[in-house]
Structures are given as C-alpha cells and as structure tokens.
Amino acid sequence: MNTDQTLNLNDLVEKYTDDLYSWAYYKVTDGELAKDLVQETFLAAAQNINTFKGKSSPKTWLFAILNNKITDHYRKKVNQTVSIDHQLFSNLFDEEGSWKKEKRPKDWQEEEKNLLDDTEFQQILEYCLDELPEHWNSAVKLKYLLSKKGDEICQELGISRSNYWQIIHRAKLKLRDCIENNWFKDE
Amino acid sequence: MKKVMHILFLSCKKATELIEKKLHFRLSMTEKVQLKMHKMMCNACTQYEKQSKLIEKGIAKSKEKDFSQDEVEQLKKMINQKLENKN
Numbered sequence: 708m709n710t711d712q713t714l715n716l717n718d719l720v721e722k723y724t725d726d727l728y729s730w731a732y733y734k735v736t737d738g739e740l741a742k743d744l745v746q747e748t749f750l751a752a753a754q755n756i757n758t759f760k761g762k763s764s765p766k767t768w769l770f771a772i773l774n775n776k777i778t779d780h781y782r783k784k785v786n787q788t789v790s791i792d793h794q795l796f797s798n799l800f801d802e803e804g805s806w807k808k809e810k811r812p813k814d815w816q817e818e819e820k821n822l823l824d825d826t827e828f829q830q831i832l833e834y835c836l837d838e839l840p841e842h843w844n845s846a847v848k849l850k851y852l853l854s855k856k857g858d859e860i861c862q863e864l865g866i867s868r869s870n871y872w873q874i875i876h877r878a879k880l881k882l883r884d885c886i887e888n889n890w891f892k893d894e
Numbered sequence: 895m896k897k898v899m900h901i902l903f904l905s906c907k908k909a910t911e912l913i914e915k916k917l918h919f920r921l922s923m924t925e926k927v928q929l930k931m932h933k934m935m936c937n938a939c940t941q942y943e944k945q946s947k948l949i950e951k952g953i954a955k956s957k958e959k960d961f962s963q964d965e966v967e968q969l970k971k972m973i974n975q976k977l978e979n980k981n
Contacts, residue, residue, distance in 0.1 A: 716977055724970045725963075732961060742969050749973045753980060796907060804905025812941035819948050823955060832952045850918070851954045857918030868919060876914040879946055886949065 716753055719765055726766070727773055734777050736848070744780065748773045778863050784845045785864050785874070795877055799884065813887060828890065835885035843878035846871065903931045909939045913946055 727748060731741035751772050752759075759768055799810045806812070815822065822828045836844055849860050861871050904912070909932045912925055921929065933940045 717974055720970050720973050720977070724973065725966050728961075728966055728969060738961060738965070742972075745969060746973050746976060750976060750980065753977055800905070800907045803900060804907035806906045806938045811938040812945060814941060815945060815948075819944075819951070822948060823951055829952065829956060832949065833956060836953070836956075848953060850950075872915045872918055873911070875918065876911045879914055879949065880910060882949060883942065883945055886945075 716749065716756065719752070719769065720749060723766055723769055727769060730770070731773060731777065735780065740780070744773060744776045747776055751776075781845055781849060782864050784842045785849075785866060795881060799880060810884065812883065813891070815887075815890070828886075831886055831889045832882075835882050835889065838885055839878055839881060843874055843881070846874045847878045847882070899935075902928075903935065904928050906932075906936060906939055909933070909936065910942055910946075913939070913943045917946070917950065 724745060727745045728741055731744045732738060735741050735744065748769060752769060759765070763771075799807060801807055817825075836847070839847070849855075849864075850857070855863070857868065857871065861868050864871070900908075909929060912921060912929045915921060915925075916929070933943065
C-alpha cells in the first residue's frame with residue numbers, strides 16, 4: 708500500500724508541480740515562498756491521500772490544498788497587529804485633515820500609459836511596495852493576486868470591511884508619497 | 895470656515911479614505927456627493943485619485959513575471975525527496 712502511494716504521488720509531482728508552482732508564484736510573487744507552499748501541498752496530500760476518494764480529479768484536489776495554503780498565508784500576514792500609524796497621517800495632513808502644503812499630490816505630468824510602460828516607474832513602484840510594512844503590502848496586492856472583490860477578500864481573511872479599506876488607505880498614502888518622492892528626486 | 899467646509903465636504907484625510915473605499919466597495923449616496931463636492935474644490939485630492947488608480951494598474955501589471963523550467967525540475971526533486979523521507 709505504502710509503495711503504491713509514493714508511486715502515485717511521484718506521478719502527481721511529475722505531472723502537476725509546474726502548474727502548481729506557476730499558480731503559487733503568481734499569487735504570492737515570491738519564488739521561495741511559492742516553492743515552500745507547493746512542497747507543503749504535496750506533504751499534506753501525502754498525509755491525506757486516504758481521504759482522496761477520486762470524487763474530483765487529483766489536479767483539482769491538489770489545487771484546493773494549495774489555495775488553502777495561500778489563503779492561510781495571507782490571513783496570517785494581514786492579521787498581524789494592524790499598527791495604526793499616526794505618524795503617517797500627521798506627516799501628510801495638518802490637524803484639520805488638510806494636505807500639508809509640501810505633501811500635496813503634485814501633477815505627475817505624464818500620460819498614464821507612458822508611466823505604466825516606463826521601466827523606471829515600474830522599478831520605483833516595486834521598490835515602494837517593498838518599503839511598505841509587510842501586511843500592508845499584502846493587503847494592497849490581494850485584490851490582484853486573488854482576483855477577488857473587496858467583500859470576498861474580507862471574508863476570506865476574516866477582517867471587517869472598514870479594517871480592510873483603512874489598511875489600504877494607509878498603504879496607498881504611503882505608496883503614493885514614496886513614488887512621488889522617488890520619481891521627482893532628480894528633477 | 896474651514897471646519898464647516900470639512901464637515902460638509904470632508905477633510906482631505908477623509909476624502910482620500912473614501913477614494914480608496916470606492917476602489918473596493920460601494921459608497922453611500924451621502925459619501926458620493928461629499929466626495930464629489932470635495933474634489934470640485936480640491937485639486938490635490940483630484941490628483942490623488944488619478945494617481946491612486948494609476949498605482950492600482952501598476953500593481954496589477956507588476957504581477958506578470960516569469961521563472962525557469964530548471965527551477966521547476968529542482969522543485970520536483972526536492973518534493974520527491976521530502977516525500978521519501980516521510981515514508
């Protein structure tokens with residue numbers, strides 16, 4: 708029985724690692740983490756191989772395990788204490804909540820499409836995303852990584868709507884400020 | 895005067911919050927009107943909204959990346975080893 712199982716699983720590894728890894732890579736955008744998640748998926752599959760009754764295809768089964776692992780990963784990250792960054796707000800806004808003069812968004816003076824195709828702009832964006840606290844970073848990317856709507860993301864992560872958009876609000880304020888500082892640095 | 899304006903037409907802090915909320919959820923009727931009025935009077939927040947949407951597109955775009963087939967082969971080996979060790 709044991710040999711059968713390993714044989715079976717090795718076939719699945721051969722067949723589906725590529726797809727699973729692509730998917731995980733796309734979702735977490737971190738190669739090492741994606742590899743870990745795929746490994747964990749197969750280890751979990753090995754543990755539960757007896758519960759797999761062939762009701763779904765092995766591929767569907769493996770993807771379901773992987774997706775749970777990905778959601779778990781994000782849930783852990785987002786639920787790390789939401790540090791309310793008062794400094795961020797007081798850096799950008801005055802006591803009445805108006806933009807401070809030097810922090811007011813400037814006109815980027817460039818067509819949207821040109822900016823998006825600009826490698827330097829993309830690099831600055833990547834840099835600024837990395838500069839965000841980790842759980843803010845995940846919250847901002849989630850919408851695209853999971854291709855889900857706000858409500859579904861909140862449900863999966865077990866956080867309230869207001870909590871979610873408040874994280875996004877802070878993250879985006881910081882991100883925009885960082886991009887503007889770097890984009891206009893040399894001018 | 896400024897205070898009254900903020901109560902009626904939001905502060906910039908609140909307006910930017912609603913701009914982000916709007917990208918993910920529906921705004922209430924009041925919020926919609928308040929935000930619209932605010933943007934009519936506030937160029938900075940109008941810029942903010944434009945840039946925020948642009949950043950969203952940039953993030954979506956940055957998710958397209960590639961990796962090599964060698965990596966996948968190595969990963970397969972690693973997984974098979976781990977599976978063997980388990981048995």
